[in-house]
Amino acid sequence: MTTNDSGGADVPKALTYGRYLRIDDLLALQQPRSDGPEHDELLFIVIHQVYELWFKELLHEIDFVKQLLGRDESSRAQHTLKRILTILKVAVSQIDILETMTPLEFLSFRARLEAASGFQSDQFRQIEFVLGRKTAAAIDRFPEGSRARAELQRRYAEPTLWDAFLHYLSREGYFVPPAHLARDLTAPIEPSTDVQRLLIDLYRRDAKNAELCERLVDLDEGMQEWRYRHVKMVERTIGAKTGTGGSGGASYLRTTLSQPLFPDLWEIRSQL
Numbered sequence: 505m506t507t508n509d510s511g512g513a514d515v516p517k518a519l520t521y522g523r524y525l526r527i528d529d530l531l532a533l534q535q536p537r538s539d540g541p542e543h544d545e546l547l548f549i550v551i552h553q554v555y556e557l558w559f560k561e562l563l564h565e566i567d568f569v570k571q572l573l574g575r576d577e578s579s580r581a582q583h584t585l586k587r588i589l590t591i592l593k594v595a596v597s598q599i600d601i602l603e604t605m606t607p608l609e610f611l612s613f614r615a616r617l618e619a620a621s622g623f624q625s626d627q628f629r630q631i632e633f634v635l636g637r638k639t640a641a642a643i644d645r646f647p648e649g650s651r652a653r654a655e656l657q658r659r660y661a662e663p664t665l666w667d668a669f670l671h672y673l674s675r676e677g678y679f680v681p682p683a684h685l686a687r688d689l690t691a692p693i694e695p696s697t698d699v700q701r702l703l704i705d706l707y708r709r710d711a712k713n714a715e716l717c718e719r720l721v722d723l724d725e726g727m728q729e730w731r732y733r734h735v736k737m738v739e740r741t742i743g744a745k746t747g748t749g750g751s752g753g754a755s756y757l758r759t760t761l762s763q764p765l766f767p768d769l770w771e772i773r774s775q776l
């Protein structure tokens with residue numbers, strides 16, 4: 505409600521595209537730090553902001569898949585996983601855009617980033633946490649009382665997508681060892697021969713749930729693909745230089761490659 509021009513009774517402002525989407529606020533959020541500013545800094549800011557929006561949407565959808573599995577709504581869970589994978593493909597392909605920025609173009613404003621780095625993206629860490637890759641050290645990097653720290657602490661204690669999946673399989677009649685159903689939710693997801701035995705049986709006789717497993721493999725592969733494309737972009741843009749976030753740069757990022765989120769789903773392939 506707002507006051508009208510004659511100072512009379514409040515009248516509601518009609519909703520418009522701009523008001524609904526807060527376009528004025530959105531367009532005010534890109535604040536280059538370089539002098540000029542340097543031409544390429546706008547692209548750098550926009551692409552990171554777009555990523556953060558996709559991260560937000562991915563978390564929203566992954567949480568929904570967990571809920572749907574909890575309600576045994578597997579076909580809707582599959583449908584939502586398909587959406588997640590489509591977003592992930594778009595997110596991975598956006599790296600192509602940033603790769604049009606040459607090393608010298610990046611250097612024109614890189615020093616202005618100071619210690620800022622994607623390494624500090626709490627939403628990326630939240631995605632890692634909900635997919636089972638949790639570390640207490642990742643929480644400690646965010647200040648006490650911050651939104652980021654509170655979100656990460658919450659997700660650290662919560663079941664991961666894999667936990668939701670194992671509980672769903674148990675309700676579907678598969679024997680999931682009780683130790684897996686009551687596991688320490690903060691611990692990494694370790695390969696398990698018991699779970700692999702169950703999955704091999706499932707793949708051989710349960711097409712519906714085998715499809716669900718395949719979508720989880722797609723998600724795992726999609727995340728690995730993002731990491732691979734990101735490190736290649738880093739190599740071609742800054743070579744072997746250290747990162748603004750203080751790591752060794754590409755050498756650190758290479759240590760994060762080829763680490764599956766759901767190791768059992770990969771392990772069974774050689775046994776099928």
Ligand code: HEM
Nearest residue numbers: 555621622623625628738741747748749750751753754760
């Ligand atoms: C020119 C483009 C880019 C360069 C040179 C670059 C460089 C780096 C480097 C060197 C690191 C390692 C941490 C550090 O020491 O800073 C890193 C981490 C990271 N970057 Fe980028 N980055 C770029 C674009 C992006 C984009 C567009 C995103 C999207 C959000 C992103 C997200 C991340 C994330 C999430 C990490 C943490 C990865 C992990 O710890 O596994 N980066 N980046």
